[in-house]
Each structure stands twice: as structure tokens, then as C-alpha cells.
Amino acid sequence: MNRHGHFDALARTLHWLMAAAILAMLFIGAGMVVSLAWRPTLLDLHRPLGIAILLLVVVRLVNRLRSPPPPLPADLPAIQKLAAHASHWVLYGLMFAMPLIGWAMLSAGGYPITLGGGVHLPAIAPHSADLYAVLRPAHTVLAYVLFATVLGHLGAALFHAWVRRDGVFSSMARSGKSLR
Amino acid sequence: MSQPLPPNPPPARRSAWPALLGIAAIVAVIAAAFAWVGGWLGGRGLTPQQMTDTIENGKPHPGFRRAHSKGVCVAGNFQPSAQAAQLSRARIFTQPSTPVVGRLSIAGGDPHGADAQARVRSLALLLKTDDGQEWRMAMNSFPFFVVATPQGFQAQNLASRPDPATGKPDPAKMAAFLQQYPEAKKFFAWAKSAPWSNSWANTQFNGVDSFWFTNAQGLRRAVRWSMRPHAPFQDLSTEQRAQSDADFLSEEFATRLAQSPQQWDLVVTLAQDGDAIDDPSQPWPDARPQVVAGTLTVDAMQPQDTGPCRDLNYDPTVLPDGMAPSDDPILAARSAVYSVSFNRREHEIGTGQAPDATGAKGEAK
Numbered sequence: 001m002n003r004h005g006h007f008d009a010l011a012r013t014l015h016w017l018m019a020a021a022i023l024a025m026l027f028i029g030a031g032m033v034v035s036l037a038w039r040p041t042l043l044d045l046h047r048p049l050g051i052a053i054l055l056l057v058v059v060r061l062v063n064r065l066r067s068p069p070p071p072l073p074a075d076l077p078a079i080q081k082l083a084a085h086a087s088h089w090v091l092y093g094l095m096f097a098m099p100l101i102g103w104a105m106l107s108a109g110g111y112p113i114t115l116g117g118g119v120h121l122p123a124i125a126p127h128s129a130d131l132y133a134v135l136r137p138a139h140t141v142l143a144y145v146l147f148a149t150v151l152g153h154l155g156a157a158l159f160h161a162w163v164r165r166d167g168v169f170s171s172m173a174r175s176g177k178s179l180r
Numbered sequence: 181m182s183q184p185l186p187p188n189p190p191p192a193r194r195s196a197w198p199a200l201l202g203i204a205a206i207v208a209v210i211a212a213a214f215a216w217v218g219g220w221l222g223g224r225g226l227t228p229q230q231m232t233d234t235i236e237n238g239k240p241h242p243g244f245r246r247a248h249s250k251g252v253c254v255a256g257n258f259q260p261s262a263q264a265a266q267l268s269r270a271r272i273f274t275q276p277s278t279p280v281v282g283r284l285s286i287a288g289g290d291p292h293g294a295d296a297q298a299r300v301r302s303l304a305l306l307l308k309t310d311d312g313q314e315w316r317m318a319m320n321s322f323p324f325f326v327v328a329t330p331q332g333f334q335a336q337n338l339a340s341r342p343d344p345a346t347g348k349p350d351p352a353k354m355a356a357f358l359q360q361y362p363e364a365k366k367f368f369a370w371a372k373s374a375p376w377s378n379s380w381a382n383t384q385f386n387g388v389d390s391f392w393f394t395n396a397q398g399l400r401r402a403v404r405w406s407m408r409p410h411a412p413f414q415d416l417s418t419e420q421r422a423q424s425d426a427d428f429l430s431e432e433f434a435t436r437l438a439q440s441p442q443q444w445d446l447v448v449t450l451a452q453d454g455d456a457i458d459d460p461s462q463p464w465p466d467a468r469p470q471v472v473a474g475t476l477t478v479d480a481m482q483p484q485d486t487g488p489c490r491d492l493n494y495d496p497t498v499l500p501d502g503m504a505p506s507d508d509p510i511l512a513a514r515s516a517v518y519s520v521s522f523n524r525r526e527h528e529i530g531t532g533q534a535p536d537a538t539g540a541k542g543e544a545k
Contacts, residue, residue, distance in 0.1 A: 030218035034227045036330045039516040040497040040505055109526065110492050112314045118501030120312055129491045133530020136523055147214060155207045162199035 005070035006176035014060045015172055021053050022095070026147050033140075047102075048115040054099035061092065073166045084156065087149055094146040100124075101142065105135035226334055228516035232524070234337045235289055235517075243534020244291040246521040248302050251285025252430050253487030256441065258307050260474035267403070267448055267473060268393040270502035271309040280476065281306045283489040284380045284433065287320070291537070295429040296421040299371050303385040303407060303444075304494035305476070313500035316493075318514065319385035319407060325460035326367040330513035335361060363461040378416040380433050381442040382409045388460045389496060389514075390451065390506040402451035402506060404464065407444035407476055411436070434481060441479035448473045458507045485539035491529070493522040 007015065025046065032042035072081055106113050107123035108131035114120045125131055161169035215221050219229075235246050245251075257277045264273035272278055282305040286298035301321040308314045327333050339357035343350045358364055377383050385407040394400045416424075425431060436442055448471045449464060456462035484490050497505045497515040505511050528534040535541040 027214065027217050030214055033519075034219035034224055034229065036226060036228055036231070036513040036516050037509055038512070039228075039519065040512050109522070112308075112312070112498060114313075114498075118311075118313060122312075127491065129526045129529040131530070132491075133527045136527070151207050151211060154210070155203050158203040158206065159200075162203065163196045 006171045006174065007069055008063070008067045009175060010063050011060070011067065011069070012172055012175070014056060014063065018053060018056055018060065018095070021049060021056070022146070022150065025049055025053065025098075026143060026150070029143055044114075044116060047106075047113065050099040050102050051115060051121070053095060054103075057092070057095040060095075070171050073164075073168065076164075076166070080156075083152075087153055087156070090145070090149050091153065094142060094149065098139070098142060098146060101135055101139050105132060105139050108132035108135055226331055228513070228520045231330065231334050231337075231513070231517050232520040234334060235521075237289070237341060239289075240524070241289070241291050241536070242528040243525050243537025245285075245525060246517075247289055248285040248287050249289050249291040250293050250295075250298075251283050251302075251484055251489075252433070253482040253484050253489035254280075254282040254284055254478045255480040255482070255488075256280045256282070256476065256478040258305075258446070258474055258476050261472050263471050264446075264473040266395055267401070267471060268502040269396040270315065270393075270500040271311050271313055272307055272315055272500060273473065273502075275309050278307045278309050280478070281308075281488050281492065282478065283484065283492075283494065284429070284481075286429065292426070294426040296416075296424040296426075299376075301380060301383050301385075301429070303380070303383075304489070306489075306492060306494065309500065314498050315500050315503065316495055316498040317387060317405075318494045318496045318518075319387050319405075321383050321385060322367065322370060322388070323386055324367065324370075324463040325388050325510055326364050327361045327510075328363055328459045328461045329509050330517075332361040332364070333510070333513070336364060367461070375413075376416040376421065378414045378420065378432070379411065379436065380429050381436050382411040382413050384408050385444070387496070389508045389511040390457045390460070391499070392504040392506060393448070394502050394504070402455070402457045404449045404451075405473070406447045406449070408447050410443040410445070430481070437479065437481055441477045443478070444476045446473045446476060447471070458509070460508055460510045483539070485537055490537070491526065493518050495519065 006012075028042050028046050028049070032039045032046060035042065072084055076084075103113060103121065104125040107125040108128050110127040112120050113123070125135070157169050157172070160166055161173075212221070216223065219227055232246055240246065241249060256279075258272065258280050259277050260273045260275070267273065282303060285302045285304070286293060286295055287300035287302065288298055303317075303319045305317045305319075306314060307316075326336060335357050339353040340349045342348055358368075387405045390402050390404050392400055393403050433442070450469045450471070451457060451464060452468060455464045455468070482488070495515050495518050496511060499505065525534065525537065529538055
């Protein structure tokens, strides 16, 4: 059954915590830009949650380099392997890029980067309309790319769980110990 | 199973199709939920994009604010009074002096509109204290907002559009608007009867929306604020209005600044039980206690096309610790619509489509 190893406990905790955070972020972001009533409230959630994701992905990458993920099943078709690897690098890239672009975008727009309770971060980019004009649309476009990638990732995970039943899903869903 | 198996039995595999359909359904439901939240499917009611489109009325001026488009940047400082710290623990009320980047403007979407035709004038301020916190304000010369909700404001903007046949708003549409939003009647009465002043410097600017102030002892109070001018009120007669230069407000203000800095007192009004906290169309009674929380001094002025106020969004929900927005729906909607306006004009500026708004008009491109 346990044909290949499992992600370690920290990796699994970070994965599911960040899955919830990122999905919440995407919905908060999509909703707040078209809401007349909820923008200030949602924005107050969006900024600290984005910074939290940035911190978590740093921990996650370090953990991934220290404790490599289990290999994909040997019989997985090459195209699916390629898709798996590529989509994971896209996910990691965007988990870093989205908070950083959001932070830089607020900096370029001359906004304070407040996290609540009087805590705020310094600007990481100059106050510039030229820069804001690039970063603001980039934040939106990459959010759609991230959402599409998350959906593809979910679909693929369920494909492993329900169609291939090859243990890939359980390697993230459960610890290896409980199956022994 | 005791039945003899056929030769080369296929493995007992379930069809993949139910699972694939299930996966497709899950992905589709999440995608549809996302599309709905993002407003792609409609059904989200009025959006800030729709409100901004209505304000633009198909004729946006690239790079300019979509509303209150014409104005000037101003600079100066704010000095709190001794009483201010009792109202809010915000650093702005204890720091001896805070620099201000502001903007004086007139209402309307025409960046070249005639000053004397604008019933409403406005003052926006950004105050950044030494701890990096910001207080942004966007105040107007009207004493209360025209309607209680963004839906009402959208209805007003639609009703007051000029009829292509007559060039004037359709009276039937305005009547229907007033019937649905009767609170607007007192605003129109104000617009008709309130005297016009002859300067930005002697205009009182009102925050109109309510906010919550929390002081160092944790006492939380609903407040509204105004900037009350030191310069005495001087009437602008109908004849003077008819004769005045299109830019008379900025010309007059420059003349005043050349003589002395201009000042306003920040007057904070405290709500009492029963006052409308979340409805900016309802003024509070005159008898409410007021505290002068400090003095704004404006000592410099710059054109907005090259000044520091151009690339700022005076979002009135940007507040320091010790201040918080009320649940006033107009306040949240202003934040939302200002953001759409800011994103559009900064994109136009950043992509070189706004020479008129950036002082680049006429320069070799």
C-alpha cells in the first residue's frame, strides 16, 4: 500500500495550512475589488494574510530542501510527471511572487503597508506611477494564474486519489505511520 | 467467488468515469464560486467599477481623478492641541508637528472645469507621523452627504446625467430619484441656499462620515470632524461668480499664500446616544460637544500635474492606530471607488496615455 514515502509532518501541516490560506486569499482578493461594502474589511485581512503566506513559504521551501518530497510513482506517464513538477514550481514561484508583488505594488502606489494594530511594513519599491501601472495588473493576472494552478493541482491530487489510487494523495493527506 | 474465472481475467477495475466526473464537478464548483465572488457572473449588486463608469459617463479624462478632477497640491503641517490626545491614542495627536501632503479641489469630473460653477469644494490630506502611520482624509464643503447609501449616490449620478435632447437632467428622473431617496432633499436645499465663499481658504471642509476614536485609556467614541478656516468668511456674489476666472480659486489661493500661510482648526464632534453613526446624510445636532484637536497650516501649493498629490489615493479608510472607520456604507464605498479611480488613472499615467494629467502635454514625445 505505502508504495512510496510520505511528506513529513511539518510539510503536511504547512501544505494544508497554506492551502486554506491561499484559497482564502484568492477569494478575498477577488471579492474585495468588486465590493462596495467589504473592501476595507477584506483589505485588512488580505495584507497580513499575504505576509503570513510569504513567511510560511520561506519555512516551507527550507523544509522541502532539507526533507525532499517522496518521489512520484515510477509508472506515472512522463507527461504527467512533467506537469506535476512544472505546476509545483509555478505554485512555489507564485507563493513567493504574489505577496512580494502585493507589497511592492502598495509601495509603488504610495500606500502604507499596514498589518493591523499599528504595525506596518516599510516600502520595498519606490512610489511610482510607472511601477504601479505594471505591478497592479500583474497582481491580478498572476492571481488568476495561481487560482488556475491551484485548481489543476486539486484536480490532479484527486485523480491520484480516486483514479490512479497510487498513494500520491495519501502521501500528503496522512502520515506514513498510521498505515503501517 | 467460486465461479470459474474466464481466461486472462481483466483486473477488477472500476470505471474511471464516475471519479473523473466527480473531480470535474468539484473543480467546476470552486471555479464558479470564484467567478461569482469576483463578479464575473453578475448578481453581486452595484460594484465600484460600475459606479466609476457612471461617474466617467463614457468620457474619462486619462490620468485624472474620476471625481474632483480639478485641483492643486498643497503642503504644510498639522499641530495637535493639548486636548487631542484625550480623543485618540493616534501618534498624530501627540507628535508636536506632522508634515501634510494635501490637495484642494472642486467637485466634478472635468479637470478643466470652471471653479465658479462647482458647488462643492474639497480638501484631502495625508498626514504621516514619525512612526510611519498614516491618516488620510477626504473632506468636502457640504455639511452632510447627499444620500445614505452608495446605491443612492449611483441613482443620483444616473438621474442627473444630461438628457441628450435637452442638454439638461431629465426632471422626471430627478423627481423619481428624490422620491426614492428623500434624504437628498435637504442636500439640494443646502446647495441652493448656502452662501458661496470666495476662497478655498475660508471654506469649511467636513469629513461627513463617522469614525471611531480610541484613546490611551481605551475609551471609544464615535466622531466626525471638520476643518474650520481661520480666514473669515467672505461672500462670493452671483455676479462675481459669473465674472470670475475659470481658475479663480487657485489664483486667489496663491495670492493668499504669498502673504501668509493659511490655517484651519481640526474640530472633532463627539456623537451622543442616538446619533446616526453609519449614515452620513444625517447631520448631528449642533449642540454636540466639539473639541479643537489641532491646527492645519498650509504654506505651499503646487500644480497637481507634477505635484506630490497626483499619485496618491486619499482613501479615507487609511487610518492610524487609535482611529477606525464606522460601518457607514458611504465610507466603505468611497474607499472602493477611489481605488478603482486610482488604478485607472495610474495605469494611464504609467503607460504614457495621460500627457494632460502629467504636465507632458505639448512636450516632444
